[in-house]
Every structure is written in structure tokens, then in C-alpha cells.
Amino acid sequence: MRRGLDHVVHLVRDLDSAGEIYDLLGFTVGARNRHPFGTENRIVQTDGFFIELLQVVEPEKIPPATETAFSFGAFNKAFLERNGEGLTMAVFEGRDPVADKAEFDAAGFGGFDTVDFSRKARRADGQDVDVAFSLAFAASPTAPDLGTFTCLQRKPENFWSADLQRHANGVTGLAGIVLVSESPVDDIPFLDTVSGVSVNRASEGWFVGQTPRGQIDLMSRQLYSDRYGVPGPVGEGLRLAAVRFATTGAPELRRALAARRMVEEAIEGMVVVPPRAALGAAIVFERDV
Structure with missing residues (x-):
């Protein structure tokens, strides 16, 4: 099953401060929401995709992970302790969690129980x-x-909001995500499985897969640094390094962010907000053509 990108998780220590940074980047940031398992979030939406800004706020409420139970809260808490802030999770759209589980189990990447949960959300009009x-x-x-x-929305009409998808930076939608690895070729079977698309060689150290929503770029760490002018995430293994957005306002955005010292040196056709300015994440704006 081909799966589009649904969202990424950007783990931060202070949710309100993160909201302020994304506001400076020209995004509309949603209200604070509380999970039943010790974390809180704020959402940055585009059409069919979002960044989930996440903070661990009540660690005592986080359920432990077991052999068959993946703990969202425990994973992010441990990540923060090991690596600090940054992009922690890549999430794909789900249509049938039972079928997704069966596919992941058969490929040797599963073994976890499916999870159903609900929470309250505040819409742009203030309605809960x-x-x-x-x-x-x-x-x-x-x-x-x-x-x-994979994430299946059970009440999408309550989640998605056109008002939250209007951004001052001119972002029109997701372009894709960038992952880095010491040995990209070894990670292709996993990405093929979770995305349901083929991730193929584009050049030496660079592999690309086109999902129904957004492109997956898998690169060596050196190639990533050369292309985007920023360091890759610390640590070993496959990591989520950057989120790419299409925007109609790239030149204006570059000038505004350069004035705030929030961008790296000029890269043709791109505005790169480095991890030092975006709480461990790289945010890339590309001209929407």
C-alpha cells in the first residue's frame, strides 16, 4: 500500500518557545493540546500534512514500552535524554491499521500492538x-x-482546518522529508516497507522515493551537509534531518529570516533554517514552481 507522509514529530523542551520560533518562520501555529500519555503538542498544518511540536510534560504518566507495546511518550523522553531537541518521528498516512501491522510484521519490522486514542483539540475558531x-x-x-x-484519522473533519493552513511565509504544502544515514542502502528495505513505495538510487549516496504526499530523500551524512549547508543530526543510524516545504514567497522569506539571523548562507532555490535556529531541526523552504 502506497502511503503519503502524514506528519513529523519535532520534540522540544518548551512548547510555547517552539511555537514562537515557528511563528517567526511565518507559520500559523495551533493551540496547545494534551495527550493522555504524558505529552502535549501544538500543530503546524499544511494540506494533508503537519508538524507536531511535542513536549514531555508529565513523565509520570508515560506508559513503559514492552516487547509488543511501542510507547510514544517513552520513545520521545529517551530521545530527548540522549540527543536533545530535534525531529524524532516520521509518520505515514494509515487506512487500515490491522493491515499495516500485518505488513510490518511480515517484513520483520513490526511486532507491536496497534494503538487507538483520542483527545480534545481546539479549532481556530476556539471550539473544542x-x-x-x-x-x-x-x-x-x-x-x-x-x-x-502509520496514523489513521478517525475524525478528520475535526482535525484539519483551512484557517490553520494559511501561513504568512507563503507555504503551499509539503515538498518532502530528508533522512540521513551512515549506510543509506541498508535502510532502503525499511523505508520501502513503511512508505509502500520504492526508494531508488538517484546518485552516489542519494536515494529518492515519491510518496502520494511528499518525497522521501535518503542521503549520506556528508552529502546532506554538502547539499543543505548544515550539519546532520547527532547520533548513529537512520535519522530524520529536515522537512522541506514549497512556498511562493522564498525571496521575501529569505530576507526576513536573514534579518533575524535564522538562515544559513545563500543556497540557490532554497532557504535553509539550520538546527541551531530551529531547536534541532532543519526547515527548508523551496520555491513553489
Whole structure:
């Protein structure tokens, strides 16, 4: 099953400070939401995709992980302790969590129970609504610091908001995500499985897969640094390094962010916000053509 990108998780220590940074980047940031398992989030939406800004706020409420139970909270808490802030999870759209689980199990990347949960959400108009999700998790031994799962929206009409998808930076949608690895070729079977698309060689050390929503770029760490002018995430194994957005306002955005010292040196056709300015994540804006 071909799966589009659904969202990424950007783990931070202070949710409100992270919201302020994304506001400076020209994004519309949603209200604070609380999970029943010790974390809180704020959402940055585009059409069909979002960044989940996440903070661990009540560690005592985080359920422990077991051999068959993937703990969202425990994974992110441990990530923060090992690596600090940054992009922790790449999430794909789900249509049938039972079928997703069966596919991941058969490929040797599963073994986890599916998870259903709900929470309250505040819409842009101030109304409180219920949202609900079903998740199927996958994991690779070569990706200890990358969480991966599929997410089925049970009440999408309460989650997605056109008002939250209007951004001052001119972002029109997701372009893709960038992952880095010491040995990219070894991570292709895992990415093929979780995305349901073929991730193929583009050049030496660079592999590309086109999902129904957004492109997957898998690169060596050196190639990533050469292309984007920023260091890759610390640590070993497959890591989520950057999120790429298409925007109609790249030149104006570059000038505004350069004035705030939030961008790296000029890279043709791109505006790169480095991890030092975006709490451990790289945010890339590309001209929407």
C-alpha cells in the first residue's frame, strides 16, 4: 500500500518557545493540546500534512514500552535524554491499521500492538472538539532514534482546518522529508516497507522515493551537509534531518529570516533554517514552481 507522509514529530523542551520560533518562520501555529500519555503538542498544518511540536510534560504518566507495546511518550523522553531537541518521528498516512501491522510484521519490522486514542483539540475558531487516531508502529534495528508509524484519522473533519493552513511565509504544502544515514542502502528495505513505495538510487549516496504526499530523500551524512549547508543530526543510524516545504514567497522569506539571523548562507532555490535556529531541526523552504 502506497502511503503519503502524514506528519513529523519535532520534540522540544518548551512548547510555547517552539511555537514562537515557528511563528517567526511565518507559520500559523495551533493551540496547545494534551495527550493522555504524558505529552502535549501544538500543530503546524499544511494540506494533508503537519508538524507536531511535542513536549514531555508529565513523565509520570508515560506508559513503559514492552516487547509488543511501542510507547510514544517513552520513545520521545529517551530521545530527548540522549540527543536533545530535534525531529524524532516520521509518520505515514494509515487506512487500515490491522493491515499495516500485518505488513510490518511480515517484513520483520513490526511486532507491536496497534494503538487507538483520542483527545480534545481546539479549532481556530476556539471550539473544542474530539479527535481520534489509530496507529500501527514499525521499527528497524538500524534506526534506534527514528520512530515510525502509520496514523489513521478517525475524525478528520475535526482535525484539519483551512484557517490553520494559511501561513504568512507563503507555504503551499509539503515538498518532502530528508533522512540521513551512515549506510543509506541498508535502510532502503525499511523505508520501502513503511512508505509502500520504492526508494531508488538517484546518485552516489542519494536515494529518492515519491510518496502520494511528499518525497522521501535518503542521503549520506556528508552529502546532506554538502547539499543543505548544515550539519546532520547527532547520533548513529537512520535519522530524520529536515522537512522541506514549497512556498511562493522564498525571496521575501529569505530576507526576513536573514534579518533575524535564522538562515544559513545563500543556497540557490532554497532557504535553509539550520538546527541551531530551529531547536534541532532543519526547515527548508523551496520555491513553489
